[in-house]
Amino acid sequence: MAIKLTPAALERVRRFLAAEPDALGLRFGVERTGCSGWGYVVDIAREAREGDSVTVQDGVRIHVDPDSLPMVDGTTIDFVRRGLNHEFVFDNPNAAAACGCGESFTTDAGKAA
Template sequence: MTITITPAASERMRQFLAGTPEAAGVRFGVKRTGCSGFGYVVDLADALGSDDQLVNVDGVPLIVDAKSLALVDGTVIDFQRQGLNASFVFHNPNATGECGCGESFTVG
């Protein structure tokens, strides 16, 4: 499994982890949502689950559950600021389409 985190995303994740030192890492995965099928999940994880895979990406402990592995393999996670808005942005080679608002994606 390969996931890339840009320097901006890495810095943001490190800030989250520094504020919650008891966190096991950053959870990255997908859930069924939106009009296209899947939405991304980025959150702090309290602990590793039995089906989780822990990957150290540029010093950031990234936790991915088994159901999400194939859907996020190859994804580049970025963090962008536009005016007052800031968010993680995902470049996923597995996504074959997105909804109009960009909140969810489909896979082929």
């Protein structure tokens, strides 16, 4: 598994984890949403789940469930400022298309699902 956090994303995740000392790390995956099919889910990993793939980057554990992994493997997660907003941004080599509003994406595998 190859999920990568940019320095800005790594710093932001560390700030979230510092507020929850019992957290295991970051949980990253997808859920069905929007007009293209899949939306990213970023949360605190509070427990290990059966089948999770886990990678560690600079001491931060990143948990990905087995259903999400084929759709997010190879993704780089950044944290950017756009005007007054701050947000995670995803560079996913598996995304074949995205909806116009940027809320969801699809993969070639997702088209068949």
